[in-house]
Amino acid sequence: MKTTLLKPIVLVCFFILVLSCVKDTDFDQAEDITLTPVVELDLIYFDLDASEFFDQVNNVPRSTVTDTTEIRFLDDSEIRESLRRADFYFKFTNSIPRSFQVDFMFLSEQNDTTYTTQAFVNEGSSANVVITEFEEQIEGEDILQLTMADKVVVSVTIPSSNANLSGNLNLQSKTTYYLEIRDRQ
Amino acid sequence: MKQLLTFILAFCLTAAIGQNKQLLYGFEEIPQSLLANPGVVVPQKKHFGIPFLSQLHINGGASGVTVYDIFGETGEDINSKIRRKIFEMENTDFFTTTQQLEILNFGWRAKNEFYFSGGVYQEFDFITYFPRDLAILAWEGNQQYLDYGFDLGEVSATADLLTVYHFGANKKLGKKLTAGLRLKVYSSMLSARSTNNSGTFTTTIAENSLNIYEHRIDNADITLNTTGIASLDGMQGSEIPGELIGRAFFGGNFGLGIDLGATYDVTDNIQASASIVDLGAIFHSKDAETYQARGSYTLNGIQLIFPPLDEGEPTFPYYDDLEDEIEREIPIDTINSGYTQLRPVKMNASVKYSFGRITGGSGECDCTNMGAGVSRAQAVGVQFYSIMRPKGPQMAGTLFYYRRLWEFLSAKATYTADSFSFSNVGLAVAADIGKFNFYIAADNLLKYGNLAKAKSVSLQLGFNIKIDEE
Secondary structure (H helix, E strand, C coil): CHHHHHHHHHHHHHHHHHHCCCCCECHHHHHHCEECCEEEEEEEEEEEEHHHHEECCCCEECCEEEEEEECHHHHCHHHHHHEEEEEEEEEEEECCCCCEEEEEEEECCCCCEEEEEEEEECCCCCCCCEEEEEEEEEECHHHHHHCCCCEEEEEEECCCCCCCCCCEEEEEEEEEEEECEECCC | CHHHHHHHHHHHHHCCCCCCCCCCCCCCCCCCHHHHCCCCCCCEEEEEECCCCCCEEEEEEECCCCHHHHHECCCCCHHHHHHHHHHHCCCCCEEEEEEEEEEEEEEEECCCCCEEEEEEEEEEEEEEECCHHHHHHHHHCCHHHCCCCEEHHHCCEEEEEEEEEEEEEEEEECCCEEEEEEEEEEEEEEEEEECCCEEEEEEEECCCCCCCEEEEEEEEEEEEEEECCHHHCCCCHHHHHHHHHHHHCCCCEEEEEEEEEEEEECCCCEEEEEEEEEEEEEEECCCEEEEEEEEEEEECCEECCCCCCCCCCCCCCHHHHHHHHHHHHCCEEEECCCEEEECCCEEEEEEEEEEEEECCCCCCCCHHHCCCCCCEEEEEEEEEEEEEECCEEEEEEEEEEEEEEECCEEEEEEEEECCCCCCEEEEEEEEEECCEEEEEEECCHHHHHHHHHCCEEEEEEEEEEEEECC
């Protein structure tokens, strides 16, 4: 009996212990797994009529118009850890015979300014619509500042204005987010 | 998140088409062959599985990738290897793992010549197809894929944890035919499935669009059915095992199913057999939660209106409005109504040619039993297997060689071609030592030299007490 028992037991050991193994692998490589997606995403857009720059009620120019929106995804902890670079692209289409200064002020939840940038829009006319493109590449220390923000204040400033001013200032914008997603302990 | 990813990768890659028991099928010396075909020829008089040890079955595999492909020490950057694999694999590639543990198994031949058998086993079954488009989107982003519609419908996965109670009868009907039937009651502990999804995500540069891009979700229709999971949410981690054990014993969602099978002796050395296993359904009603997202939406970014505001007056809540709009257009509904889930039905068929010396009995031709098959020491044959999966059946073909080496020891070697590979060699050994029966079956032996290079691995082993016919 003893010898007959031995054979299957030896076979089992042969199966499980001798034959099976996992070789030439290095699971520590998992620590190096890094996802590097490049994401194209629309940002804000607006279409401002020239009449917005004149207060019809009080009959005075309104030199700066301002609006604010939250962009809460930006200070999300995952984004804060993973965002390596952000390229802003702004495309202004201007048919108002004035140049503009457009300020983008990024604010934190506590309304502290974390990052600012500024674009100058060339003067256009109803006959000649002028396109001004503005790009800003943000990386390094600046990206840390940018990702502290959860809202952006957009201020459009006109040097002079009157009741008869006509045309439109249109903005289209997008951001290219360069992410680097990996395990950070 | 990364640890989870690593775990899933390592687990799925190391852990055959799910549930193909090509080694066990038709291997009469192993009482558990009754579970692969209730109509198998049963030689013994009685059997009892050693509780919890009568069958352990684990198998896992990935159709398009091996552990070595990703974690091999090739000197190449792991990220380039992953990227290459993402693009190489197709959306019909899958990761699967199945585990079964038999708690009880017994059988006896009654006076009326029926062989009755029954038992209880626990099963975990998981399959996910490779959502290639979403993997590309996560890995690469959308910048290089403008105007490309990422397919959201590639998400297709099911996971089930259940207990199966079964009882069957097997009888030799005439000289040539043996047939069997098994009834099953399923008690589902946990179940989750997301199949038949559809929809696309596209980023396009549209002329005359409101903004630079249009990000479009078109005709999304994504459903996730779950049962047994919602109620675990509020529980302490330590309470969950007790709760699940309760469900294992008739506390979960019920289902019913049958197995059918037959073996027919065409001549005294050619035998054909076929079986259908798990033809049934689970009726999910308790603790059911279905999440459903349907709709289409185009995102253009955030439009600023520049409303004239007084000092300190807040502007419009653009971001909240945007979130509300998305939720309105593609609402995620939670539905508590039950659903019926078909079990993954399996089919087996085989033809076997036996030769060599006659085993069992007197060793001579039984002249009173002409035309019926006799047991011989060697056999060769072919087997076919298929299992119904969310994206259609998966099939496997097997060539096998069986040999009774000694009176107490038989072995079966198989060569299987399936979705994983065309070079799967398996070996099963069954030993009868006195009344003690032991068996072990393993797949993909050619890869055991380095399991990391195997796309699938399957192992079954168990201990029984077998009392043979006098």
